[in-house]
Every structure is written in C-alpha cells, then in structure tokens.
Amino acid sequence: MNKIVEEFELYGKKYTLQTGELAKQATGAVLVTQGDTTVLVTAVISKQEKDYDFFPLTVDLQEKMYSVGRIPGGYLKREAKTSDQGVLIARMIDRPIRPGFADGFKQEVHVVATTFVCDDENPVDIICVMGASAALMCGAAPFDGPAAAVRIGRDIDSGEFIVNPTYEEQENSDLELTIAGTADYISMVEAGAEEISEEDMLAAMTLGQEAIAKFCEAQARFLEKVNPEPHEWPVHVADPSIEERVSKHFDAMSAALKDADKLSRMAKVEELKSSIKENDFTEEEQAAWASDIAAATKALEKKAMRAMIIETGERADGRTPTEIRPLHIVPGYLPRVHGSGLFQRGQTQALSVCTLGMLNEWQRLDNIYPLPGKRYMHQYNFPPYCTGEVGRLGAPKRREIGHGALAERALIPVLPSEEEFPYAIRVVSEILESNGSSSMASTCGSTLALMDAGVPIKAPVAGIAMGLIKEGDDIVILSDIQGIEDFLGDMDFKVCGTKDGITALQMDNKAKGLSVDILARALKQAREGRAFIMDAMLETIEQPREELSPYAPRIETIQIPVDKIRDVIGSGGKVIRGLQEETGTTIEIDDDGTVRIASVEAESGAAAKAAILGIVKVPEVGEVYEGEVVGIKDFGAFVRLTPGKDGLLHISRMANGRVGKVEDVMNLGDIVKVEVIEVADNGKISLDRVDKPTIESAPHEEGERRPRRDGERHGRRDGERRPRRDHGEGRKPRRRSEDN
Numbered sequence: 001m002n003k004i005v006e007e008f009e010l011y012g013k014k015y016t017l018q019t020g021e022l023a024k025q026a027t028g029a030v031l032v033t034q035g036d037t038t039v040l041v042t043a044v045i046s047k048q049e050k051d052y053d054f055f056p057l058t059v060d061l062q063e064k065m066y067s068v069g070r071i072p073g074g075y076l077k078r079e080a081k082t083s084d085q086g087v088l089i090a091r092m093i094d095r096p097i098r099p100g101f102a103d104g105f106k107q108e109v110h111v112v113a114t115t116f117v118c119d120d121e122n123p124v125d126i127i128c129v130m131g132a133s134a135a136l137m138c139g140a141a142p143f144d145g146p147a148a149a150v151r152i153g154r155d156i157d158s159g160e161f162i163v164n165p166t167y168e169e170q171e172n173s174d175l176e177l178t179i180a181g182t183a184d185y186i187s188m189v190e191a192g193a194e195e196i197s198e199e200d201m202l203a204a205m206t207l208g209q210e211a212i213a214k215f216c217e218a219q220a221r222f223l224e225k226v227n228p229e230p231h232e233w234p235v236h237v238a239d240p241s242i243e244e245r246v247s248k249h250f251d252a253m254s255a256a257l258k259d260a261d262k263l264s265r266m267a268k269v270e271e272l273k274s275s276i277k278e279n280d281f282t283e284e285e286q287a288a289w290a291s292d293i294a295a296a297t298k299a300l301e302k303k304a305m306r307a308m309i310i311e312t313g314e315r316a317d318g319r320t321p322t323e324i325r326p327l328h329i330v331p332g333y334l335p336r337v338h339g340s341g342l343f344q345r346g347q348t349q350a351l352s353v354c355t356l357g358m359l360n361e362w363q364r365l366d367n368i369y370p371l372p373g374k375r376y377m378h379q380y381n382f383p384p385y386c387t388g389e390v391g392r393l394g395a396p397k398r399r400e401i402g403h404g405a406l407a408e409r410a411l412i413p414v415l416p417s418e419e420e421f422p423y424a425i426r427v428v429s430e431i432l433e434s435n436g437s438s439s440m441a442s443t444c445g446s447t448l449a450l451m452d453a454g455v456p457i458k459a460p461v462a463g464i465a466m467g468l469i470k471e472g473d474d475i476v477i478l479s480d481i482q483g484i485e486d487f488l489g490d491m492d493f494k495v496c497g498t499k500d501g502i503t504a505l506q507m508d509n510k511a512k513g514l515s516v517d518i519l520a521r522a523l524k525q526a527r528e529g530r531a532f533i534m535d536a537m538l539e540t541i542e543q544p545r546e547e548l549s550p551y552a553p554r555i556e557t558i559q560i561p562v563d564k565i566r567d568v569i570g571s572g573g574k575v576i577r578g579l580q581e582e583t584g585t586t587i588e589i590d591d592d593g594t595v596r597i598a599s600v601e602a603e604s605g606a607a608a609k610a611a612i613l614g615i616v617k618v619p620e621v622g623e624v625y626e627g628e629v630v631g632i633k634d635f636g637a638f639v640r641l642t643p644g645k646d647g648l649l650h651i652s653r654m655a656n657g658r659v660g661k662v663e664d665v666m667n668l669g670d671i672v673k674v675e676v677i678e679v680a681d682n683g684k685i686s687l688d689r690v691d692k693p694t695i696e697s698a699p700h701e702e703g704e705r706r707p708r709r710d711g712e713r714h715g716r717r718d719g720e721r722r723p724r725r726d727h728g729e730g731r732k733p734r735r736r737s738e739d740n
Contacts, residue, residue: 006222010214011163015127017222019138028139028228032131034164036119038067041131043139046108049234053295055101055109059094061086061128062114068368083367087401089113089125092149093132095188095508096180100144104236111135118368121166126151129180134219140231146223147187148215149180152204154196161204163211167370177201179208183216186519187509189493192409195459195501198523206516238292245280246296253304260317262347262435262483263388273297302488309469309476316484317346322525324464324480324532331448331541338552339455341448345533346482347435349386352445354427354453356552358598360588361424376415377426380404380442386434403439404429407463410443410496410504411450414458421456422555422596436482437465439506443496444537453552454545461503462534463496466522470511477522479529493519495526499534553586553598554605560593564616567645568595575615583608614642619676619685629670632662639674639687647685649674657695665693 003021007014016033023029026042033039050056063086065072065079072079082090093111101109113128129149136143153165153173162169170176174194181187186209193201249272256272259265277286277293286293309315319325325346334340339354364373380403384391396404407429415425427449429442440463447460467481468491478485486492490511496504507519548554560568568589569576580587585599585608595612599605619625619641627647631638636650649672654665666672678686 004222004225006218006225008218008221010218011211013122013164015130015218017130017134017219019134019226026135026139027141028135028137030131030134030138031116032127032134033117034127035122036117037122037124037127038117039113039115039124039128039131041111041113041128041135043132043135043141044110044112045139045141045233046110048108049106049236050108051291052106053291053298055098055105056107057094057098057101057109057111059090059097059111059132060113061090061093062112063368064115065368067115067118068120070368073366081395083365083369084401084405085365085367085369087398088405089128091398091402092125092178092180092188092190093128096129096147096149097132097136097143097145099187099510099512100147100182102142102144102233102235104238105142105233106236107233109136109141115368120370121168122164123151123167124368125149126164126178130215130219134222137219137223138226138228140228142233142235145182146216146219147180147182148212148219149178149188150208150211150215152177152179152208152211154200154204161207163207175200175204177204177208179205179212181209181212181509183213185509185512186212186507186514186516189505189507189519191502191505192412193502193504194413195498195503197501198520198527201502201505201523202516202520205519209516238296239289242289242292242296243299246276246293246300248280249276249300250304253300254308257301257305257308257316257484258318265316265484269301273301305484305488306469306471309478310471310474313476315478315482317482321476322479322529324529325482327533327536329444329448329537329540331452336549336551338549339449339451339453341445341452343441343445343448343537344433345437345441345444345480347433348431348438348441348482349433350429350431350438350441350445352427352429352442352449354425354446354449354455356453356455356548357424357426358553358555358586358588358596359418359422359424375418375424376408376412377424378404378408378411378429378442378446379426380407380429380431380439382431382434382438386431386438403442406439406494406496406504406506407443407446410461410463411446411457413503414461414498415450416456416458422557423455423553425450425455434483436484436486437480437494439463440465440494440496444533448537448541451541451544454548456544459498459500460534460537461496461498462530462537463494463504464526464529464533466493466495466526466529467491468493468509468511468514468518468522470514470518475518477518477525479525490514491522493522493526495523495530497527497530499531551600553600554602555596555598556605556609558595558597558609558612560589560595560612560616562591562593565589565591565593568612568615579608579611583611587612611642615645617642619645619647619679621676621679623676624673624690625676626671626673629666629668629672632666632668634661637662637666639672641674641685645685647674647676647687649687649689653688653692655689655692655695659695665695 006017018031023042027045029042031040111132126149133145133147137145153162154175156174177191179189256268328344330342333342337353338356341352343350362373362375363377380400382400427446431438443463465481467478467485467489469476470490491509493507583604585604588596597605597608625641627639627641629637630640638646673690674687677688
C-alpha cells in the first residue's frame with residue numbers, strides 16, 4: 001500500500017491521518033497528528049479464536065521520552081513502567097472502542113499507541129482514540145466505527161467552550177470534559193470541573209457529541225482513500241440449544257437474585273449455575289461448550305436482574321430505583337494519624353487516611369507530560385479480601401489507578417492554595433468491603449479525612465454512582481448502584497460535586513443509543529442522591545477542624561531577602577542542617593526567599609523561626625545580644641550573635657582592668673552579653689561587653705614590666721619627663737655622624 005494521508009482542520013486545530021508507510025505488518029496502523037504531536041497507533045488481531053467468555057481486547061500506551069527530548073531517569077536510562085497518566089490514557093482508548101466490536105468475536109485484539117513527538121502544546125490522549133479507531137478500520141476489523149474522542153474546555157474569562165484545547169488554553173479553563181463515542185451515541189465521559197452546574201455540563205456534552213461526529217466524518221473520508229479490503233472474521237455463535245436449556249431456569253434465577261446480602265446472593269446464583277451445568281448438560285457437552293454455557297448462565301442472570309427492575313421497579317436488594325443504601329459515617333476513625341474518615345454505604349466500605357507534609361514532599365513526575373508534579377496525591381487500594389476473595393497483593397492495577405485518579409480529580413477544585421495551606425497532601429483510600437461504587441465511597445471518605453485533618457477545603461464533596469437499565473424504550477435510572485447493577489447494567493455513571501456544582505464525573509456506557517437527554521435525567525437524579533449523602537456527612541462533621549492533629553507538622557511561612565538565603569543555608573548546608581538538628585524542625589527555602597518551617601511542637605517551630613530571623617537581620621549599632629563564645633584568639637573572642645553570624649569582642653573590651661589573656665575572663669562556650677558598637681562596610685561586627693567584670697591588677701615583681709595605667713605612655717605618667725639613658729659602665733655613647 002502506498003502512503004495515504006488525510007489532512008483536515010477542525011475548531012482551529014490541524015490534524016492528519018496517515019497509513020501505508022509505517023508498521024505495515026500490523027493488521028492496521030495509522031500515524032495521527034495534532035500540531036506536531038505525533039502518535040503511531042497499531043492494531044493486531046490474532047489468527048486463533050480464544051475460548052473465552054469475554055472479549056480479549058488489550059490496549060497499551062508506550063510513552064517514549066525521546067518524544068519530549070529527554071533521557072529517561074534512573075540507572076538503566078530506558079523507559080520502564082508506564083506512568084499513571086499513561087495507564088489512564090490506555091483506559092481512555094479502551095473504553096470507547098470496546099463496545100464497537102461484534103458480539104461473539106473472540107480473537108485477541110491488541111492496540112498499541114506509541115508516542116513519537118509531544119509538542120508541549122497539544123495533548124497526546126485525544127488523538128490516540130481517533131488513531132485506534134482508524135487503525136482498526138484500516139485492518140477491516142469487525143468494529144462498529146468510526147469512533148472518536150474530544151476534550152471540551154471553557155474559557156474562564158469569555159465563558160466560551162473550546163474543542164481540544166491546548167495545554168495553555170486548558171490552564172484558563174474551569175472545565176475539562178473528555179467525551180468519546182460514535183456519531184450516533186456516547187460511550188465514555190470523563191470530566192473534572194470547578195463546581196459547574198449540571199446545565200453547563202450538559203451543554204458541553206452536547207457540543208462534544210457534535211464534535212465527535214465531525215471527527216468521525218474526517219475518518220470516513222480517510223477510509224474512502226484507504227479503501228480497505230473486506231475481511232470475513234469468524235464470529236462465534238453458540239449452539240441454540242444452550243440458551244433454550246438455560247432459559248428454563250429464569251424464575252429460579254429471579255428468586256436467587258432477591259437477596260440484599262452480596263455474598264449470600266452470589267452463592268445462590270453460583271449454586272444455580274452449577275446445577276444448570278451439571279443437570280442440563282452431559283459431561284461431553286460441558287467439556288465442548290464450557291465457555292458458551294458460562295456465557296449463557298451469565299446472560300440469564302443479566303436478563304432476570306433487568307426484568308426485575310423494568311417490570312417491578314424493585315432491585316436485587318429490595319430498594320427502589322432512587323433509594324440510597326444505609327450509610328455509616330465516622331470522621332476521625334483512627335488515632336494519631338493526621339486525619340481519617342470511615343464511609344460505608346451498604347456493603348461498600350472505604351477508610352480514607354490523610355497525611356500532611358512539607359511542600360518538598362510533592363510527587364515529582366518523570367514522564368512525557370507537561371505537569372512536573374503534584375501537591376495533592378490520592379491513592380486507592382482494592383485488596384482481594386474486600387470482595388471475600390483470595391489473590392495476590394502487588395502493584396496497583398489499572399482499575400485502582402483509574403479510581404484513585406477520579407477521586408483525586410473530584411477533590412482538587414476544593415483544596416486550598418499553597419499560599420493558604422502550604423502543605424503537600426496525601427490521601428489513601430483503603431477499600432475494606434466492596435459491593436459497587438467504591439470509588440465514590442473513597443471520594444466521600446477522603447472528604448471526611450481532609451476535614452478531620454483540618455485542611456480548609458472550600459466545600460465538602462460527595463459522590464454517587466448512577467446506573468441504567470434500558471430495554472427498548474423502557475429506561476430506568478438507578479441511584480447508588482451495587483456491583484450486580486454495574487456488571488449487568490448498561491451504564492456506570494459516577495458524579496462528584498459540592499452543593500453548588502460538579503467537580504468530577506466518569507461514565508462508561510454499554511448500551512448503544514445513550515443520548516444527552518438520558519444523561520440529563522441521570523445528572524438530575526445524581527444531584528438529589530448526592531445532596532442526601534452530603535447531609536449525612538455534615539451531620540458527623542460540619543466543617544474542617546480548626547486545629548491540626550497534634551501529630552501533624554505545623555508549617556509557618558516567612559519571607560527573607562534573597563541575598564540572605566546563602567546565610568541561612570550556610571557553607572555546604574552547615575547552618576540549615578544545624579538549625580534543623582538543634583530545633584527538631586524541617587526547613588525548606590525557595591529561590592524567592594520563601595522559608596517554610598515544619599514542626600510538630602510549636603516551641604520548636606518558634607525557635608527555628610527566631611533563629612532564621614536572627615540570621616537574616618543585619619545587626620545595628622547599639623543592639624544588645626546574649627551570645628556564646630565560639631572562638632578565642634590572642635586579640636579577642638568571637639561571639640555567636642545569631643546562627644551563622646559572629647562578632648569580635650576585642651580583649652581590651654572584655655573587662656575593666658588589664659586582661660593578660662582572653663582565657664583569664666572567658667572560655668569557649670561561655671554566654672556573654674555584648675553590645676554592637678560598629679558594623680563595618682565589609683560586614684564585620686565589633687562588640688563591647690556589657691556589665692564588664694573588674695580585674696584587679698596583680699602587684700608586679702622586681703624585674704617584671706609594670707603594666708601601663710590609664711594616661712600612661714611608654715611607662716611614663718602624664719607630665720613626667722623621660723629620664724636620661726644611663727649607658728652604664730663599659731658602654732660608649734653613640735657617636736653622631738660627622739655630617740650632622
């Protein structure tokens with residue numbers, strides 16, 4: 001195939017799609033660009049059909065550091081583990097393309113996006129979705145495309161929406177909405193916002209749906225040029241008798257599902273499935289149709305659950321569609337930690353713990369994206385025991401990274417600025433029980449933990465997960481979905497926000513035909529559920545605690561002159577290290593002279609602050625200090641006025657009377673009271689001792705030089721003539737020169 005290129009411009013941005021030159025052995029490969037940002041997206045479909053009861057799609061993103069002109073950090077100097085942002089992008093590619101594959105397609109599909117160039121202006125994630133869709137269609141995959149994604153921002157000043165904003169445009173936006181799907185339906189939504197209204201969010205979604213259609217049209221033009229050769233892919237069709245035998249157990253499945261306890265219900269359902277398999281199929285059929293039988297019994301469970309809701313309005317646990325599960329909320333659940341909150345909704349339980357630290361404990365990011373690091377870190381853990389299962393503990397999986405990122409995004413808009421609250425903040429949400437909506441439980445629990453820690457958040461945030469059951473024209477929207485309604489329903493729509501507006505949302509759709517109107521209904525119902533949960537949270541803790549935990553660091557910020565930074569740090573960091581060791585504090589200094597002092601005890605912080613202010617203060621004539629003698633010379637002693645700043649107390653000013661040597665009146669380590677009498681242009685400081693002791697001169701022995709008294713010069717009293725020199729016997733007087 002020759003190189004084929006489609007160039008187009010939409011909403012003020014330029015794009016290209018190209019194929020036929022790179023990665024030609026892949027099933028499909030497309031080079032996609034926005035501006036100079038360039039990504040190669042490949043799709044490969046295996047030749048063998050897999051006997052799975054799910055669709056085996058894998059999506060990976062390869063982040064290449066050369067794309068931003070940097071060498072990877074670390075010893076190996078090679079790209080290794082995908083960053084959290086890369087994992088989120090891979091998930092974003094997966095979610096809109098997965099629903100587009102034909103039912104029964106069981107061949108493995110691997111989509112790989114490789115970043116070639118990132119121009120620090122145009123984000124890489126949005127074009128990856130378009131590239132994946134185009135690559136699949138170039139390979140004639142059984143894919144219902146084209147599909148695309150767009151990001152919608154909103155300019156804070158003008159209020160206008162922006163399609164696929166640059167990084168710079170996004171900085172002045174109060175909305176970051178990513179929406180993906182086809183020209184006909186929405187399959188994925190992800191958003192972060194600064195408390196915007198449901199009406200504004202819907203307006204942005206409407207624009208996003210229109211923009212997706214235009215990007216799909218551009219792909220269609222590209223595919224007309226490519227004209228891929230059609231390919232007949234095998235689509236697995238189960239033996240019709242399997243469904244016939246399984247469907248006879250509909251009533252039994254409906255009865256098994258009516259149990260509010262998750263584990264009990266799952267046990268009943270699994271027992272029924274095993275019974276169907278053993279009693280309705282021979283051993284030979286079980287061996288030959290294992291995955292088909294599993295898929296059929298799962299389909300029966302799905303059908304019974306959906307019929308129950310559509311026909312009776314009753315859910316598996318007996319709730320109505322809008323009813324919220326029982327709540328159990330405990331702020332300050334753990335002792336000694338800086339802040340904690342236990343949030344339980346039904347059988348979903350999250351314990352969130354907040355830790356405060358110095359700003360230099362922020363997370364530094366070594367990846368291809370412009371954000372150098374983040375001050376607020378939210379991490380989500382989902383151990384196997386939370387679902388009553390046995391498993392391995394290890395690195396966080398994609399799901400854990402995604403749920404943590406959603407909760408983090410929900411809370412960022414309400415956090416105080418660094419100037420208001422100069423702390424790095426880490427919140428960890430431990431999921432202790434799970435039966436759906438654990439990410440929303442972690443959002444609520446984290447709000448409790450932040451408030452318990454005394455973080456002055458602008459407003460509390462609550463979250464709720466919404467579901468959808470759609471059978472033809474019959475639609476039921478569910479509030480606070482549990483696990484079975486997530487797995488067997490058509491939509492998982494998570495909405496987070498304050499009482500004034502939305503801060504984050506995420507939606508995955510499995511039903512084609514999801515419209516903006518349905519989303520509008522879901523958002524309205526979500527707002528009502530969110531308000532109910534918020535009221536319950538505020539009954540336990542009305543506002544952030546006024547005082548930090550006694551175990552949290554107190555951070556005080558002061559400003560010092562830039563030219564004094566070196567004095568505080570000292571040679572090789574000697575002064576600042578000494579201050580930290582002496583006071584038990586942690587001190588960090590910015591290039592602009594901002595100094596942050598962290599201490600658990602207020603007295604320690606006050607001591608460090610006083611010491612730093614003393615260092616940067618220029619002593620003035622007449623000021624009095626009490627300082628330690630830190631050095632002794634023949635001519636005097638050096639007295640430490642402040643850490644890193646000494647003055648000279650001359651030997652003649654140490655006492656009233658003659659001092660033979662410095663050690664006669666003071667020693668190293670003595671504390672003396674001194675007054676500044678001179679500050680030279682070169683910074684040298686001369687001191688005089690306050691409250692000098694009086695030293696009695698010892699009577700001098702014969703032959704010992706008598707010390708001078710006040711008013712004497714060279715051993716003579718005032719008015720006394722110099723005696724004539726006695727040359728002594730045998731000595732001749734010096735002869736004058738004859739020339740004189």
